[in-house]
Amino acid sequence: MAPVTNARVLFGSVPKDFPIPGETTVYDTSQTIDLDNAPLNGGFLVKTLVLSLDPYMRGKMRSPEKQSYSPAFIPGEPLYGHGVGVVLRSENPEVPVGNYVYGHFDHQQYRIVESMGKGGLEILEKHPKLSLTTFVGALGMPGKTAFAGWREFSKAKTGEVAFITTGAGPVGSLVIQLAKRDGLKVIASAGSDDKVKFMKDIGADVAFNYKTTDTREVLEREGPIDVYWDNVGGEILEAALDNANINARFIECGMISGYNTGDQGVKNLFQLFAKSITLYGFLFSRLYHKYDEEFYRTIPPALASGEIKYTEEVHHGLDKIGDAILRIQKGENTAKVVVVVAEG
Amino acid sequence: MAPVTNARVLFGSVPKDFPIPGETTVYDTSQTIDLDNAPLNGGFLVKTLVLSLDPYMRGKMRSPEKQSYSPAFIPGEPLYGHGVGVVLRSENPEVPVGNYVYGHFDHQQYRIVESMGKGGLEILEKHPKLSLTTFVGALGMPGKTAFAGWREFSKAKTGEVAFITTGAGPVGSLVIQLAKRDGLKVIASAGSDDKVKFMKDIGADVAFNYKTTDTREVLEREGPIDVYWDNVGGEILEAALDNANINARFIECGMISGYNTGDQGVKNLFQLFAKSITLYGFLFSRLYHKYDEEFYRTIPPALASGEIKYTEEVHHGLDKIGDAILRIQKGENTAKVVVVVAEG
Numbered sequence: 030m031a032p033v034t035n036a037r038v039l040f041g042s043v044p045k046d047f048p049i050p051g052e053t054t055v056y057d058t059s060q061t062i063d064l065d066n067a068p069l070n071g072g073f074l075v076k077t078l079v080l081s082l083d084p085y086m087r088g089k090m091r092s093p094e095k096q097s098y099s100p101a102f103i104p105g106e107p108l109y110g111h112g113v114g115v116v117l118r119s120e121n122p123e124v125p126v127g128n129y130v131y132g133h134f135d136h137q138q139y140r141i142v143e144s145m146g147k148g149g150l151e152i153l154e155k156h157p158k159l160s161l162t163t164f165v166g167a168l169g170m171p172g173k174t175a176f177a178g179w180r181e182f183s184k185a186k187t188g189e190v191a192f193i194t195t196g197a198g199p200v201g202s203l204v205i206q207l208a209k210r211d212g213l214k215v216i217a218s219a220g221s222d223d224k225v226k227f228m229k230d231i232g233a234d235v236a237f238n239y240k241t242t243d244t245r246e247v248l249e250r251e252g253p254i255d256v257y258w259d260n261v262g263g264e265i266l267e268a269a270l271d272n273a274n275i276n277a278r279f280i281e282c283g284m285i286s287g288y289n290t291g292d293q294g295v296k297n298l299f300q301l302f303a304k305s306i307t308l309y310g311f312l313f314s315r316l317y318h319k320y321d322e323e324f325y326r327t328i329p330p331a332l333a334s335g336e337i338k339y340t341e342e343v344h345h346g347l348d349k350i351g352d353a354i355l356r357i358q359k360g361e362n363t364a365k366v367v368v369v370v371a372e373g
Numbered sequence: 374m375a376p377v378t379n380a381r382v383l384f385g386s387v388p389k390d391f392p393i394p395g396e397t398t399v400y401d402t403s404q405t406i407d408l409d410n411a412p413l414n415g416g417f418l419v420k421t422l423v424l425s426l427d428p429y430m431r432g433k434m435r436s437p438e439k440q441s442y443s444p445a446f447i448p449g450e451p452l453y454g455h456g457v458g459v460v461l462r463s464e465n466p467e468v469p470v471g472n473y474v475y476g477h478f479d480h481q482q483y484r485i486v487e488s489m490g491k492g493g494l495e496i497l498e499k500h501p502k503l504s505l506t507t508f509v510g511a512l513g514m515p516g517k518t519a520f521a522g523w524r525e526f527s528k529a530k531t532g533e534v535a536f537i538t539t540g541a542g543p544v545g546s547l548v549i550q551l552a553k554r555d556g557l558k559v560i561a562s563a564g565s566d567d568k569v570k571f572m573k574d575i576g577a578d579v580a581f582n583y584k585t586t587d588t589r590e591v592l593e594r595e596g597p598i599d600v601y602w603d604n605v606g607g608e609i610l611e612a613a614l615d616n617a618n619i620n621a622r623f624i625e626c627g628m629i630s631g632y633n634t635g636d637q638g639v640k641n642l643f644q645l646f647a648k649s650i651t652l653y654g655f656l657f658s659r660l661y662h663k664y665d666e667e668f669y670r671t672i673p674p675a676l677a678s679g680e681i682k683y684t685e686e687v688h689h690g691l692d693k694i695g696d697a698i699l700r701i702q703k704g705e706n707t708a709k710v711v712v713v714v715a716e717g
Contacts, residue, residue: 098647262642275659281645294638298606301625301654303442308652310645315619 032061037137038350040102043092047358050351053090054108062139064117072143073119075150077134078373081111081165082353082366084260084285098312107135108350111165113153114140115373121147129153129373131164136350138370158333161373166365167332167339171199174282174313176328177320178258179207182280182309187212189255190274192248194265196233197224199339199365200282204258205233206337216251218244218265220360227364231338239265248272261286263293270300281310285358340364376405381481382694384446387436391702394695397434398452406483408461416487417463419494421478422717425455425509426697426710428604428629442656451479452694455509457497458484459717465491473497473717475508480694482714502677505717510709511676511683515543518626518657520672521664522602523551526624526653531556533599534618536592538609540577541568543683543709544626548602549577550681560595562588562609564704571708575682583609592616605630607637614644625654629704684708 041055048054067074085099086108093101102108112134119126124147132150134140142148153164166172185191191208195201196217208215209232217233219225220240228236235251237244245268248254253274259266262284269279300306317324331337342364344353349368356362385399392398411418429443430452437445446452456478463470468491476494478484486492497508510516529535535552539545540561552559553576561577563569564584572580579595581588589612592598597618603610606628613623644650661668675681686708688697693712700706 266642281642283646284643294640295642296638298610298625298639299628301652302627302656304654305656305659306654308645308654310648310650310652312646312649315649 030063030065032063034058035060035062035137035139036347037107037135038347040090040104040106040108042104044090048087048090048351048354050355054351054354056348056351060137064139067141069118069120069141070143071120072141072148073121073124074117074139074141075114075130075134076117077112077114077136077138077140077370078129079113079161079165080134080136080347080350080368080370081169082350082357082368083110083171084283084357086110086354087285087358107137109133109135111170113161113164123147124150124152129155129161131169136347138347156329156333159329162341162343162367162369163332163339165367166199166341167203167337168329170313170317171365172203172328172339173317173320173324175200175203175207176324177313177316178280178282178311179204180320180323181316182278182311183208183211183256184278185211185213185256188214190214190216190252191256191258192216192218192252192254192269193233193258194218194239195260195283195285196228196236197221197340197364198260199341201258201260202228202231202339202364203337206231208256209233213256214251216247216254218247221363223363227340244268245271253277256280258282259284263295266295267297270295270297270304270306273300273304273306275304277304277306279306279308281308285360342366344368346370374407374409376407378402379404379406379481379483380691381451381479382691384434384448384450384452386448388434392431392434392695392698394699398695398698400692400695404481408483411485413462413464413485414487415464416485416492417465417468418461418483418485419458419474420461421456421458421480421482421484421714422473423457423506423509424478424480424691424694424712424714425513426694426701426712427454427514428627428701430454430698431629431702451481453477453479455514457505457508467491468494468496473499473505475513480691482691500673500677503673506685506687506711506713507676507683509711510543510685511547511681512673514657514661515709516547516672516683517661517665517668519544519547519551520668521657521660522624522626522653522655523548524664524667525660526622526655527552527555527600528622529555529557529600532558534558534560534596535600535602536560536562536596536598536613537577537602538562538583539604539627539629540572540580541565541684541708542604543685545602545604546572546575546683546708547681550575552600553577557600558595560591560598562591565707567707571684588612589616597621600624602626603628607639610639611641614639614641614648614650617644617648617650619648621648621650623650623652625652629702686710688712690714 130150197219216235252272260283263286474494541563560579596616604627607630
């Protein structure tokens with residue numbers, strides 16, 4: 030077979046505020062690959078099936094001289110993140126043809142992995158009732174972030190009150206359901222009326238659209254809060270601090286309010302000692318291993334049975350990635366965003 | 374004996390920024406008391422000997438409608454805080470004449486306590502080698518704050534690095550010495566060269582004057598820090614976040630930088646998840662009981678032997694309280710501020 034296009038999505042340039050499709054992220058079709066004959070050098074050839082797009086990617090769209098917990102994207106090189114693929118050819122006995130693999134994926138259609146062993150990828154067991162997209166969402170990094178963060182830090186007690194931001198997203202929606210399982214009253218916020226409906230469907234006792242309803246008023250009426258799951262930072266974090274109960278636990282998972290337009294500063298941190306509040310900052314990669322066994326034992330069956338619910342916003346094709354990334358940063362996505370690059 | 378003056382220090386009015394002696398705090402000699410004949414109604418008469426002045430008092434100089442963890446001072450009524458006194462007359466067998474008592478003291482020379490039992494006061498055992506002023510400083514709320522906060526939250530490990538602010542004060546100076554006992558490298562800051570000398574004398578490995586040396590530069594050179602003892606908040610907290618190690622513990626004890634001139638906001642809280650930092654907010658009154666037994670077993674002997682060092686800035690007379698409070702808020706005090714109202 031003649032070489033085929035190996036389309037990619039490249040990091041174009043550092044955005045000033047929101048990422049611009051076509052500038053920050055560039056869809057490129059200049060490369061080709063000979064799928065039958067490209068040398069594997071003892072490795073294997075993977076076809077990308079599913080890619081995950083997540084809020085944290087904005088942090089990697091920066092100048093490389095700015096230090097952070099995760100390396101910057103390299104201009105001219107593909108974006109990357111979690112993904113799922115299938116092995117088309119292999120010279121590596123650990124990774125046979127036809128296997129599904131999960132892990133680090135460049136944003137391109139095909140990739141030859143020449144690394145030792147599995148090249149950091151995991152062989153996936155497809156679940157008969159769960160789609161491959163699940164493995165980058167409810168069963169992937171977002172699901173594990175929710176599970177490990179809640180288990181490690183919430184110290185949840187029946188009858189307490191939890192406030193969960195971005196409650197319709199892949200992290201927040203699982204946190205809502207974990208909090209309800211633990212017997213808490215759940216207040217949840219998101220940025221559209223559809224998301225509010227979804228949060229009520231999955232059990233939130235109080236769900237509201239933060240764009241049309243004042244968070245402070247809701248927390249004053251429904252609080253004080255014992256557990257705060259923070260995905261946004263900024264003014265909402267200030268409102269949560271002002272409406273926290275004594276000995277509240279704040280789980281600091283993300284701060285999307287400051288990613289694109291800069292952090293305005295949190296001015297009421299005196300509430301930390303006034304109310305003996307603890308803020309737990311955590312990162313998925315440093316924590317999830319501790320809860321992996323429990324996660325795989327409990328969550329896939331609960332997702333398959335429908336006992337735990339999740340939603341996805343599915344885009345089709347690598348060329349949609351630039352727009353989809355912008356949707357996430359603007360909070361316009363309706364659920365966890367996944368890109369189906371090719372059907373399995 | 375004829376009635377004598379019972380001088381008081383009253384809360385005059387809410388200050389805009391720094392408290393103003395004579396306006397915010399008013400020395401008043403209009404009351405008298407008949408020490409021999411004033412009716413006790415089953416209670417006891419206490420003569421005030423020592424009063425403690427502390428940074429947190431600024432938080433009580435506010436409008437009463439502003440909620441906080443500690444009630445506002447009442448205009449026209451005396452200030453109050455921790456103090457030590459001696460019992461002059463008593464009709465209460467639990468509190469015999471001549472006993473020294475510790476606890477809540479109004480800022481006035483004499484007070485009749487008509488409450489049940491000991492009226493919230495503790496009977497003090499005078500230590501032969503420690504002055505009465507010690508009981509509101511190294512052995513009082515500041516000492517117990519340092520001890521309980523360090524024990525509960527530092528999770529200190531030999532070889533780690535601690536950064537301690539207001540390190541020449543009664544809290545910070547004990548924290549420095551506890552950190553050195555636990556085998557940490559200690560970086561400590563304060564606002565004068567005399568204080569820097571004192572911090573070095575008590576064991577700080579790196580001590581600097583934050584008014585003449587850039588905190589950020591010191592932390593970049595001597596860090597990253599594993600434990601941060603925060604008494605100041607604001608820009609210094611930002612510098613500590615930027616120079617924290619992975620899994621750092623921040624002990625949030627106070628934020629004097631924002632008490633008088635307003636909080637400018639902390640803009641880099643994303644470091645919480647970037648570095649898996651935990652911020653522990655705590656308040657003396659909710660924690661110290663847990664460590665009281667260990668504190669009294671270890672600290673008084675160490676103070677008496679000189680193994681643990683402390684300093685005090687002693688003022689004489691109730692009429693000095695307004696100026697002394699301002700010195701604390703401006704950071705001009707050289708050590709823990711105590712007021713000797715009368716000699717024991």
